[in-house]
Amino acid sequence: MLRRSPRRVIDPDLNLTSMMDLFTIILVFLLKAQATNDMSLSPSRDLVLPISSADASPELAVSVVLSRREIRVDGEAVVGLTTVPDEEKPGQLLVVIPPSDRRGELIGPLYDHLVEKASVAMRIGEASGRPEHQFKGRILLQADRGLPYALVRDVMITAGKAHFGEFKFVVLKEN
Protein backbone atom coordinates (compact mmCIF):
# COMPACT_ATOMS: atom_id res chain seq x y z
CA MET A 1 0.00 0.00 0.00
CA LEU A 2 1.44 3.17 -0.98
CA ARG A 3 1.67 5.34 1.93
CA ARG A 4 1.43 8.80 0.97
CA SER A 5 2.58 11.22 3.44
CA PRO A 6 -0.37 13.24 4.28
CA ARG A 7 -0.22 16.41 2.35
CA ARG A 8 0.30 19.23 4.66
CA VAL A 9 -2.54 21.53 4.24
CA ILE A 10 -1.61 24.78 5.74
CA ASP A 11 -4.75 26.03 7.30
CA PRO A 12 -4.43 29.78 7.51
CA ASP A 13 -5.76 30.21 10.99
CA LEU A 14 -6.27 33.82 11.85
CA ASN A 15 -5.13 34.38 15.37
CA LEU A 16 -7.90 36.46 16.77
CA THR A 17 -6.88 36.42 20.37
CA SER A 18 -5.20 39.81 20.43
CA MET A 19 -8.01 41.44 18.48
CA MET A 20 -10.52 39.97 20.91
CA ASP A 21 -8.53 41.44 23.79
CA LEU A 22 -8.60 44.83 22.16
CA PHE A 23 -12.28 44.73 21.36
CA THR A 24 -13.24 43.51 24.79
CA ILE A 25 -11.35 46.31 26.50
CA ILE A 26 -12.82 48.95 24.18
CA LEU A 27 -16.27 47.53 24.73
CA VAL A 28 -15.94 47.61 28.49
CA PHE A 29 -14.71 51.19 28.34
CA LEU A 30 -17.56 52.32 26.11
CA LEU A 31 -20.11 50.54 28.27
CA LYS A 32 -18.81 52.40 31.26
CA ALA A 33 -18.75 55.72 29.44
CA GLN A 34 -22.20 55.32 28.00
CA ALA A 35 -24.31 58.07 29.42
CA THR A 36 -28.01 57.53 29.36
CA ASN A 37 -30.05 60.68 29.24
CA ASP A 38 -33.71 61.00 28.47
CA MET A 39 -32.81 62.88 25.41
CA SER A 40 -29.85 62.88 23.14
CA LEU A 41 -28.90 66.45 22.43
CA SER A 42 -26.01 67.09 20.13
CA PRO A 43 -24.76 70.62 19.63
CA SER A 44 -25.35 72.03 16.21
CA ARG A 45 -22.42 72.19 13.86
CA ASP A 46 -22.72 75.76 12.64
CA LEU A 47 -22.52 77.49 15.98
CA VAL A 48 -20.21 77.57 18.98
CA LEU A 49 -21.91 77.27 22.35
CA PRO A 50 -20.66 79.40 25.23
CA ILE A 51 -18.88 77.66 28.10
CA SER A 52 -20.45 77.77 31.52
CA SER A 53 -20.06 76.38 35.01
CA ALA A 54 -23.68 75.19 35.01
CA ASP A 55 -24.25 71.49 35.55
CA ALA A 56 -27.97 70.82 35.15
CA SER A 57 -28.81 68.13 32.59
CA PRO A 58 -30.92 68.88 29.51
CA GLU A 59 -34.50 67.64 29.53
CA LEU A 60 -36.98 66.88 26.82
CA ALA A 61 -38.19 70.13 25.27
CA VAL A 62 -38.62 71.92 21.99
CA SER A 63 -35.19 72.71 20.62
CA VAL A 64 -34.52 76.11 19.11
CA VAL A 65 -31.12 76.53 17.51
CA LEU A 66 -29.88 80.05 16.86
CA SER A 67 -26.85 79.96 14.60
CA ARG A 68 -25.28 82.84 12.71
CA ARG A 69 -27.18 81.90 9.56
CA GLU A 70 -30.65 80.76 10.59
CA ILE A 71 -33.05 79.86 13.33
CA ARG A 72 -34.06 76.18 13.45
CA VAL A 73 -36.87 74.69 15.50
CA ASP A 74 -36.50 70.97 16.15
CA GLY A 75 -34.13 70.69 13.21
CA GLU A 76 -36.30 72.56 10.74
CA ALA A 77 -35.02 75.88 9.40
CA VAL A 78 -37.61 78.53 10.13
CA VAL A 79 -36.00 81.92 9.70
CA GLY A 80 -32.88 82.86 7.81
CA LEU A 81 -30.67 85.51 9.38
CA THR A 82 -28.72 88.21 7.62
CA THR A 83 -25.49 89.94 8.49
CA VAL A 84 -25.45 93.70 8.13
CA PRO A 85 -22.78 96.27 8.91
CA ASP A 86 -23.20 97.68 12.39
CA GLU A 87 -24.25 101.30 12.13
CA GLU A 88 -22.96 102.20 15.55
CA LYS A 89 -19.63 100.48 15.13
CA PRO A 90 -18.21 100.90 11.66
CA GLY A 91 -16.26 97.93 10.47
CA GLN A 92 -18.19 95.41 12.54
CA LEU A 93 -21.00 93.14 11.44
CA LEU A 94 -24.23 92.43 13.20
CA VAL A 95 -26.48 89.39 12.77
CA VAL A 96 -30.09 90.53 12.47
CA ILE A 97 -33.50 89.25 11.50
CA PRO A 98 -34.53 90.30 8.00
CA PRO A 99 -37.10 93.11 8.25
CA SER A 100 -39.45 91.10 6.02
CA ASP A 101 -39.72 88.46 8.75
CA ARG A 102 -40.52 90.91 11.52
CA ARG A 103 -44.03 91.33 12.75
CA GLY A 104 -43.82 94.17 15.21
CA GLU A 105 -41.59 92.96 18.02
CA LEU A 106 -42.13 89.31 17.03
CA ILE A 107 -40.34 87.14 14.54
CA GLY A 108 -43.22 86.13 12.27
CA PRO A 109 -42.32 82.66 10.96
CA LEU A 110 -40.86 81.61 14.31
CA TYR A 111 -44.01 82.70 16.15
CA ASP A 112 -46.27 80.78 13.75
CA HIS A 113 -44.15 77.69 14.06
CA LEU A 114 -44.03 77.77 17.86
CA VAL A 115 -47.74 78.50 18.22
CA GLU A 116 -48.48 75.42 16.14
CA LYS A 117 -46.12 73.29 18.23
CA ALA A 118 -47.66 74.63 21.41
CA SER A 119 -51.20 73.86 20.29
CA VAL A 120 -50.26 70.31 19.29
CA ALA A 121 -48.50 69.77 22.60
CA MET A 122 -51.43 71.18 24.56
CA ARG A 123 -53.87 68.93 22.71
CA ILE A 124 -51.67 65.93 23.45
CA GLY A 125 -51.51 66.93 27.10
CA GLU A 126 -55.27 67.28 27.33
CA ALA A 127 -55.90 64.00 25.56
CA SER A 128 -53.45 62.12 27.73
CA GLY A 129 -54.38 63.60 31.08
CA ARG A 130 -51.14 62.42 32.66
CA PRO A 131 -48.96 65.00 34.37
CA GLU A 132 -45.77 64.06 32.53
CA HIS A 133 -47.42 64.75 29.16
CA GLN A 134 -48.75 68.16 30.08
CA PHE A 135 -47.46 71.05 28.07
CA LYS A 136 -44.80 72.83 30.07
CA GLY A 137 -43.77 75.50 27.63
CA ARG A 138 -40.14 74.52 27.81
CA ILE A 139 -37.60 75.52 25.18
CA LEU A 140 -34.02 74.39 24.88
CA LEU A 141 -32.18 77.31 23.36
CA GLN A 142 -28.84 76.74 21.66
CA ALA A 143 -27.28 79.97 20.51
CA ASP A 144 -23.91 80.86 19.10
CA ARG A 145 -21.71 82.55 21.69
CA GLY A 146 -21.11 85.67 19.63
CA LEU A 147 -24.71 86.56 18.80
CA PRO A 148 -25.93 89.92 20.11
CA TYR A 149 -28.36 89.88 22.99
CA ALA A 150 -30.97 91.71 20.88
CA LEU A 151 -31.40 88.62 18.73
CA VAL A 152 -31.66 86.25 21.68
CA ARG A 153 -34.11 88.64 23.35
CA ASP A 154 -36.33 88.77 20.24
CA VAL A 155 -36.39 84.97 20.07
CA MET A 156 -37.30 84.79 23.76
CA ILE A 157 -40.06 87.41 23.40
CA THR A 158 -41.48 85.59 20.37
CA ALA A 159 -41.39 82.26 22.18
CA GLY A 160 -42.91 83.86 25.27
CA LYS A 161 -45.86 85.13 23.24
CA ALA A 162 -46.25 81.64 21.76
CA HIS A 163 -46.80 80.18 25.25
CA PHE A 164 -43.21 79.01 25.74
CA GLY A 165 -42.18 80.75 28.92
CA GLU A 166 -39.52 78.43 30.29
CA PHE A 167 -36.12 78.77 28.69
CA LYS A 168 -33.17 76.54 29.15
CA PHE A 169 -29.96 77.81 27.64
CA VAL A 170 -27.75 74.99 26.44
CA VAL A 171 -24.10 75.55 27.27
CA LEU A 172 -20.86 73.60 27.13
CA LYS A 173 -19.85 72.38 30.55
CA GLU A 174 -16.49 73.79 31.49
CA ASN A 175 -13.90 71.32 32.72
Place this chain on the structure above:
Amino acid sequence: MRTARRDRSSPAMNLLPVLNLISLLIPLFLLSSQFVHLAVIDTTLPGPGQEDAALALVLFVTERGLAVSGADAIVYPRGGAPGPADPSAPTLPCASGYCREVSDYDWRGLTRLLSRIKDRYPQEEELVIVPDARVPYEVIIAAMDAARVDTGARGADGRPRSLFPQVVLADGAP
Protein backbone atom coordinates in the same frame (compact mmCIF):
# COMPACT_ATOMS: atom_id res chain seq x y z
CA MET B 1 -8.93 -4.09 22.53
CA ARG B 2 -7.35 -1.02 21.66
CA THR B 3 -9.32 1.91 22.72
CA ALA B 4 -9.24 4.58 20.23
CA ARG B 5 -7.19 7.35 21.46
CA ARG B 6 -9.36 10.21 22.26
CA ASP B 7 -8.35 13.41 20.80
CA ARG B 8 -7.70 15.25 24.00
CA SER B 9 -7.15 18.66 22.54
CA SER B 10 -10.33 20.70 22.83
CA PRO B 11 -11.62 22.17 19.63
CA ALA B 12 -10.60 25.72 18.93
CA MET B 13 -13.25 28.18 20.02
CA ASN B 14 -15.06 29.73 17.17
CA LEU B 15 -14.73 33.40 17.93
CA LEU B 16 -16.35 34.66 14.79
CA PRO B 17 -19.88 35.12 16.17
CA VAL B 18 -18.52 36.97 19.21
CA LEU B 19 -16.42 39.15 16.97
CA ASN B 20 -19.46 39.83 14.86
CA LEU B 21 -21.39 40.97 17.90
CA ILE B 22 -18.59 43.13 19.18
CA SER B 23 -18.03 44.76 15.81
CA LEU B 24 -21.67 45.81 15.87
CA LEU B 25 -21.69 47.05 19.45
CA ILE B 26 -18.53 49.12 19.23
CA PRO B 27 -19.68 51.44 16.42
CA LEU B 28 -23.04 51.76 18.17
CA PHE B 29 -21.44 52.86 21.42
CA LEU B 30 -18.94 55.09 19.66
CA LEU B 31 -21.74 56.89 17.84
CA SER B 32 -23.80 57.40 20.95
CA SER B 33 -21.02 58.26 23.36
CA GLN B 34 -20.75 61.83 24.52
CA PHE B 35 -17.48 63.58 24.01
CA VAL B 36 -19.01 66.97 24.61
CA HIS B 37 -20.91 67.44 27.82
CA LEU B 38 -23.81 69.83 27.72
CA ALA B 39 -25.60 71.54 30.55
CA VAL B 40 -28.56 73.87 30.74
CA ILE B 41 -29.25 77.14 32.51
CA ASP B 42 -32.81 77.95 33.49
CA THR B 43 -34.00 81.41 32.91
CA THR B 44 -37.27 83.22 32.40
CA LEU B 45 -38.60 86.38 30.93
CA PRO B 46 -40.09 88.92 33.33
CA GLY B 47 -43.66 87.86 34.01
CA PRO B 48 -46.64 89.88 35.11
CA GLY B 49 -47.12 87.95 38.32
CA GLN B 50 -43.68 88.41 39.76
CA GLU B 51 -43.55 89.93 43.20
CA ASP B 52 -41.12 92.68 43.70
CA ALA B 53 -38.43 91.25 45.87
CA ALA B 54 -37.36 93.43 48.75
CA LEU B 55 -33.97 93.84 47.20
CA ALA B 56 -34.91 94.20 43.49
CA LEU B 57 -31.41 93.31 42.44
CA VAL B 58 -30.66 94.31 38.87
CA LEU B 59 -27.47 93.77 36.92
CA PHE B 60 -26.91 95.99 33.92
CA VAL B 61 -24.44 94.53 31.43
CA THR B 62 -23.09 97.15 29.08
CA GLU B 63 -20.07 97.35 26.85
CA ARG B 64 -18.42 99.63 29.38
CA GLY B 65 -18.86 97.39 32.38
CA LEU B 66 -21.28 95.97 34.87
CA ALA B 67 -23.67 98.11 36.91
CA VAL B 68 -25.49 96.67 39.89
CA SER B 69 -28.59 98.30 41.22
CA GLY B 70 -30.66 97.40 44.21
CA ALA B 71 -32.67 98.79 47.06
CA ASP B 72 -29.80 98.94 49.47
CA ALA B 73 -26.72 101.00 49.98
CA ILE B 74 -24.57 97.91 50.18
CA VAL B 75 -24.93 97.67 46.44
CA TYR B 76 -22.86 100.80 46.03
CA PRO B 77 -19.46 99.95 47.47
CA ARG B 78 -18.14 103.44 46.92
CA GLY B 79 -21.17 105.09 48.49
CA GLY B 80 -24.04 106.68 46.71
CA ALA B 81 -27.74 106.89 47.20
CA PRO B 82 -29.73 103.75 46.70
CA GLY B 83 -32.13 103.96 43.82
CA PRO B 84 -32.11 103.25 40.13
CA ALA B 85 -28.54 102.91 39.05
CA ASP B 86 -27.16 104.91 36.23
CA PRO B 87 -25.89 102.31 33.79
CA SER B 88 -23.59 104.85 32.26
CA ALA B 89 -21.55 104.83 35.47
CA PRO B 90 -20.75 101.17 35.90
CA THR B 91 -20.22 99.78 39.37
CA LEU B 92 -17.57 97.47 37.93
CA PRO B 93 -16.12 99.19 34.91
CA CYS B 94 -14.04 97.49 32.28
CA ALA B 95 -10.30 97.77 32.67
CA SER B 96 -9.76 99.92 29.64
CA GLY B 97 -13.17 101.53 29.68
CA TYR B 98 -14.49 99.24 26.96
CA CYS B 99 -14.92 95.47 27.13
CA ARG B 100 -14.26 93.63 23.93
CA GLU B 101 -14.05 90.04 25.18
CA VAL B 102 -15.78 88.04 27.86
CA SER B 103 -12.61 88.02 29.92
CA ASP B 104 -12.44 91.84 29.95
CA TYR B 105 -15.27 92.04 32.47
CA ASP B 106 -14.59 91.94 36.19
CA TRP B 107 -16.45 88.73 37.00
CA ARG B 108 -14.62 88.11 40.25
CA GLY B 109 -15.50 91.61 41.41
CA LEU B 110 -19.12 90.91 40.56
CA THR B 111 -19.09 87.64 42.51
CA ARG B 112 -17.50 89.40 45.49
CA LEU B 113 -20.09 92.18 45.41
CA LEU B 114 -22.97 89.73 45.07
CA SER B 115 -21.53 87.66 47.88
CA ARG B 116 -21.63 90.71 50.18
CA ILE B 117 -25.21 91.40 49.12
CA LYS B 118 -26.09 87.76 49.77
CA ASP B 119 -24.62 88.03 53.26
CA ARG B 120 -27.08 90.81 53.91
CA TYR B 121 -30.03 89.15 52.15
CA PRO B 122 -29.53 85.37 52.42
CA GLN B 123 -33.12 84.61 51.39
CA GLU B 124 -32.99 86.50 48.10
CA GLU B 125 -32.33 84.28 45.11
CA GLU B 126 -33.48 86.30 42.16
CA LEU B 127 -31.43 88.52 39.93
CA VAL B 128 -32.66 90.51 36.96
CA ILE B 129 -30.09 90.90 34.20
CA VAL B 130 -30.55 93.75 31.77
CA PRO B 131 -28.01 93.51 28.96
CA ASP B 132 -27.44 96.03 26.21
CA ALA B 133 -28.68 94.96 22.81
CA ARG B 134 -25.20 94.44 21.42
CA VAL B 135 -23.72 92.52 24.31
CA PRO B 136 -22.67 89.04 23.09
CA TYR B 137 -24.58 86.04 24.35
CA GLU B 138 -21.52 84.51 26.01
CA VAL B 139 -21.13 87.60 28.20
CA ILE B 140 -24.66 87.06 29.51
CA ILE B 141 -23.89 83.40 30.21
CA ALA B 142 -20.73 84.45 32.05
CA ALA B 143 -22.77 86.97 34.07
CA MET B 144 -25.16 84.20 35.07
CA ASP B 145 -22.21 82.02 36.06
CA ALA B 146 -20.71 84.78 38.19
CA ALA B 147 -24.05 85.37 39.88
CA ARG B 148 -25.01 81.72 40.40
CA VAL B 149 -22.30 80.44 42.74
CA ASP B 150 -19.34 81.74 44.64
CA THR B 151 -16.71 79.08 44.09
CA GLY B 152 -14.44 80.69 46.68
CA ALA B 153 -16.82 80.13 49.57
CA ARG B 154 -18.61 77.09 50.87
CA GLY B 155 -22.27 77.03 51.77
CA ALA B 156 -23.85 75.19 54.67
CA ASP B 157 -23.87 71.92 52.75
CA GLY B 158 -20.19 72.07 51.86
CA ARG B 159 -20.82 72.87 48.20
CA PRO B 160 -19.87 76.20 46.61
CA ARG B 161 -22.07 78.91 48.00
CA SER B 162 -25.15 79.59 45.95
CA LEU B 163 -25.72 83.31 45.35
CA PHE B 164 -28.50 84.24 42.94
CA PRO B 165 -29.39 81.20 40.84
CA GLN B 166 -32.74 82.47 39.60
CA VAL B 167 -32.11 84.73 36.69
CA VAL B 168 -34.66 86.81 34.84
CA LEU B 169 -33.55 88.31 31.54
CA ALA B 170 -35.19 91.64 30.98
CA ASP B 171 -35.46 93.78 27.94
CA GLY B 172 -32.30 95.79 27.54
CA ALA B 173 -31.61 99.08 25.90
CA PRO B 174 -32.23 98.98 22.14
